[in-house]
């Protein structure tokens with residue numbers, strides 16, 4: 457029962473559980489606010505959820521999380537687990553009901569077995585720490601993940617993990633071979649003891665639904681000593697729509713070592729496109745492929761830069777050439793106000809459709825960043841079956857779109873206008889993207905798709921959740937609900953878009 461003393465009572469409960477002396481911070485502690493704000497990515501989401509957690513725990517050991525589960529049940533509190541804090545809607549640190557945060561900042565160890573090409577990574581580690589640890593061991597081992605080094609592995613692997621090597625190696629989650637998770641009953645389970653259903657669900661079913669993942673075992677991938685990158689930019693001219701149109705036919709069919717992502721940005725009324733690429737191989741081979749398959753881009757040798765894989769990680773994260781890889785250990789990344797939407801395209805968008813999109817991005821009063829990322833599919837992504845993991849977007853997808861608007865604190869007065877731009881954009885795109893369901897990527901969380909509405913009837917909860925559940929997981933949603941019903945029937949681990957039990 458929540459009262460003015462709940463924070464204190466909760467702390468007493470935690471301290472008395474198994475003599476647990478884990479680090480607990482309440483609003484009375486001077487470092488509470490700093491801890492709450494650290495690694496917060498989306499200030500927009502924060503302005504929309506007024507409640508602060510009654511406590512933040514930074515456990516170093518499983519017993520402290522068991523204590524948190526035990527005491528949260530007693531006081532009817534929700535638990536929000538935070539690894540890297542990159543959730544687009546802030547679900548790892550925000551809630552509309554009384555809650556506590558379990559911040560995994562003290563669970564970050566990474567141990568790599570170069571012979572077996574495997575690693576155990578604790579869930580609080582960020583991608584940059586994982587990349588760094590791999591690079592310290594070998595120049596030819598790597599791991600396929602997203603591009604932003606400050607993302608946490610806890611949330612990222614839970615939802616999939618798509619990046620510049622996905623055409624060659626698919627998702628991070630496709631390379632998870634074991635995991636440790638704490639269940640709603642406080643049991644510590646590994647792959648063997650959790651069983652294959654739950655192990656399937658936690659690799660793509662989204663964070664926050666099934667328990668607290670404390671570590672992942674992953675299989676590393678092998679890359680050559682030299683990879684090649686390029687970034688070719690264009691300002692909008694008569695040929696840009698044709699070029700992007702052609703890319704849709706070419707990029708998903710290229711050699712799987714080659715990933716060419718397009719960024720389309722609207723800046724002060726002008727549209728800029730850039731073709732940013734990673735090729736897992738040398739520049740000469742890349743040029744041969746490009747001259748044969750995509751000469752329209754006009755790639756030259758001068759555009760191509762050869763480097764090691766770890767240098768390419770820094771390049772994709774926009775660090776200058778020559779930057780020390782130690783920057784990957786920096787966990788802080790300046791947050792901002794933003795809204796993101798995702799889509800999957802199953803048939804190339806017409807030139808007219810693309811021109812309409814450019815027109816929208818040419819509007820004068822957009823915020824400091826308004827942009828789309830087109831990420832090509834094909835290669836390994838389409839070889840893996842739709843039901844292999846909860847992430848269902850595999851064969852038949854031409855490319856994925858991530859659309860983002862970002863604005864500064866000074867611009868928050870225009871937030872409603874920006875939100876209405878992105879909603880209009882989303883309507884406009886209906887014609888051009890996947891249908892029935894209109895697909896979305898759970899790691900690009902979007903609460904506009906729908907949220908859990910808990911009523912007494914589990915049937916109506918399920919029917920409500922099915923709307924967005926099908927968008928994220930398509931036919932895998934049913935199996936996720938089935939697993940949830942089995943492993944967390946009381947729906948202890950829940951948030952606005954967690955998988956509901958039936």
Ligand code: FDA
Pocket residue numbers: 497536537538539540541542543544546547548549560579580601602603604606607608609610611612614615616617618619662663664665667668669670899900951
């Ligand atoms: P965070 O800590 O916010 O957790 C996200 C969700 O998972 C929350 O619901 C949380 O409770 C839950 N969770 C976290 N840790 C858990 C654990 N140990 N056990 C159980 N549940 C847990 N994605 C992508 O695929 N490719 C990309 O290139 C990018 N790029 C990118 C850039 C930037 C700047 C941002 C902000 C985000 C991305 N993403 C992305 C999206 C990213 O993959 C997604 O937001 C992840 O869920 C973030 O994981 P974190 O651990 O950082 O988030």
